[in-house]
Amino acid sequence: MYELKKLSRVYPKGRGKVAALSGVDLEIPDGEFITVQGLTGHGKTTFLLMLGALDKPTSGKIIFDGKDLGAMPESQLVDVRAQNFGFIFQNYNLLPTLNAEENVEAALVPLGIPTAERRARSIAALTEVGLGDRVGHFPSEMSGGEQQRVAIARALVKEPKVILADEPTGNLDEVTSLEIVALMEKLWKQRGMTLVLVTHDTKVARRAPRTAVITKGKLTMRDNRAPKVITQGPPGAAKPAGAPKPA
Amino acid sequence: MYFRYLGRELRRRARSAALVAIGLALGVGLVITVTSYAAGVKAAQGQVLSSLYGVGTDLTVTKAATAGPGGGFRFSGTPSSSAQAGQSFAQDHLTSAAGLTTISASDVTSISKLKGVAGATGALALNSVHITGTFTGGFGPGASASAKATPTPTPTPTATATASASPSASSSGFGISTFSVDGIDPTEPGLGLLSGPNIASGASVVGEWFTDVQSSNASDQTLALVSSAYAKQNSLKAGSTVTISSTSFTVLGVVSVTETDGADIYISLSEAQSLTGDTGDVNTIYVTADTSNGISTVQTEIQKALPSVTVTSASDEASNISGSLSTASNLANSLGLGLSIAVLAAAFVLAVLLTIASVTRRVREFGTLKAIGWHSRRIVGQVMGETLVQGIIGGAVGIGLGVIGAFAVTKISGPLTATVGATGLGSSAPSGFGGGGGFGGGGGGFFGGASPGAFSSARSGFARTFAASNHSVTLHMTAPLSLEVFGVAAGLAIVGAIIAGAIGGWRAARLQPAVALRRVE
Ligand SMILES: Nc1ncnc2c1ncn2[C@@H]1O[C@H](COP(=O)(O)OP(=O)(O)O)[C@@H](O)[C@H]1O
């Protein structure tokens, strides 16, 4: 589980500074599905990088399973990432020279798993995301949706505690987006891991019990299961989301 | 996974990988070509030196003839009175080889005791001139010339005398034969002219000669060895008799030495000394050093101990070699080396730049790998593996290029010639002898010894090569290839590749995954 305490991340910008995240206090219990919403440039990716130990806070703390990620050296963080976090990116980030199976396998390489087992697990993961017949295909031979499925298989093949997805459907059409989100939800339900999903789409955001709304680096939590209270945070953040609801 | 990833990556950017490999291959090929060429040139130089200098001798100690006694001999064909006209005469002159004066045999002992000296042996290099003829009289115009030459103790200007004498005097009736004689110390068979490595043929008869001459048997003292060339010329064989200064020697056998300046006849040192009356003297000392590194130290030591002598080493001789061999040597050493270093350096730079370019292009890829838990060292290993493969391919192709290059270079350069110049080597013949035809004169001295200084660093062996002022040798160029050179050259390519990989890998390792992942291409 995560504990975020007064977490801030300040980037230098020109002569000044920009607080991509400021004073975030949050707890995410194990196995929760959280969506993250916010306008472009308001700090969603920064938030996810913090959760994935890919970036360190400027101040405050991020504690994962009792470990202070901000205080750990990179060499140890690599291992934490290898074992616990599965990433899914907007632009898939598959390695272009490796085929689907090899891309998935790459996530098992740092764990010291023997080759045969790595292959078997990779093929099983690909089968789970519906690509059992595409294991030998290269990214360039697959559609965006298929590539994102490979990325999902890569994220889940090591059975991480947390899956972090940064706008995974941002480059996909509506139908494919729904399929991908449905797939992730299904896997979350089956496996009981923590799932943090950044999305622009309020419909998608509302599928999670809670949504973290980030506005100019400030985070507020919205409870999607309390229909009466639509907006909790600053008005700007949830404005478009309210529209279809009253019907 | 490692090799699959590596191979795919190289295939993806095959062109840049090929460029790096070709660059390294060119560098390696050039290094191999130049090195083998230089080795060939060095071998050729060694061949020239050993033919001029003799194998197994590191240093030669001589003493240049100075004006005055010992610097040659004087001869006059002028009869003491005109009454002698028509009479025949025969004269034998046995002298120290041109330009050399004697050194006390005790110096041999003192040299052999110097630190770093493995051994030293003294030899007496002599020239015998045998003249027969009939006085023909007619001392008119020639007489003044001969008169001028004859009484001069050191007839430096004999050339003039001879030249002026020849046309005026009647030129009939002179027969001259010359040959060279070396007095060899029989107690040191392992050193000097007749030492094992210097013998091209006749080793067993040389061994026999050393044993016989060392014995106390009186008749064995007058045993001689003759060179194969001299034997052929004079139809000599084992058992023949040769006469040196009225003393008869029995030919024990025929020998040929590597050194071009071997003598015609070899006799024992003591015999040679008694023939010339130089008892207890030698005129050439052959010195072998303990180690090749110690040669120059020994050279200095000898010079210090015996300030008046000239100590010559093989490397002194090397600096006197000119001709296409010398050009080739300079080419291989300066231009070739510079060129191959430049090409290798360019290949290194190319490898580094292209590796950095590849890493920069793959920032997002490496960021992703870090995000999924790849350690920096694994990524560095991947990058270094990629460049290493390019280095190995470059090295292998480079060895092929080097072999072709070495072959081509021997074909293009063709046979080389080496010329040992007159500079200080004493190869220029004494002036009086230069125009051999001049002896027909009714008189006139010849062979008036060396003009002072002309043989300042003369060596007995070489000084005997009267024929020409320059000595040329034609050699067939080889470019020997060795596994060692292949190893070193290919190693350079691999080292270059590793350097490129390390630089590229370092950049990849330094990458912040967050920055990499934010990047949208
Ligand atoms: N490496 C960086 N250097 C400087 N500013 C940055 C850097 N990364 C992000 N930012 C800034 O931080 C803010 C938050 O960015 P980000 O978390 O990517 O927003 P989002 O994902 O919500 O679009 C932006 O204003 C962005 O310009």
Ligand SMILES: [Mg+2]
């Ligand atoms: Mg973002």
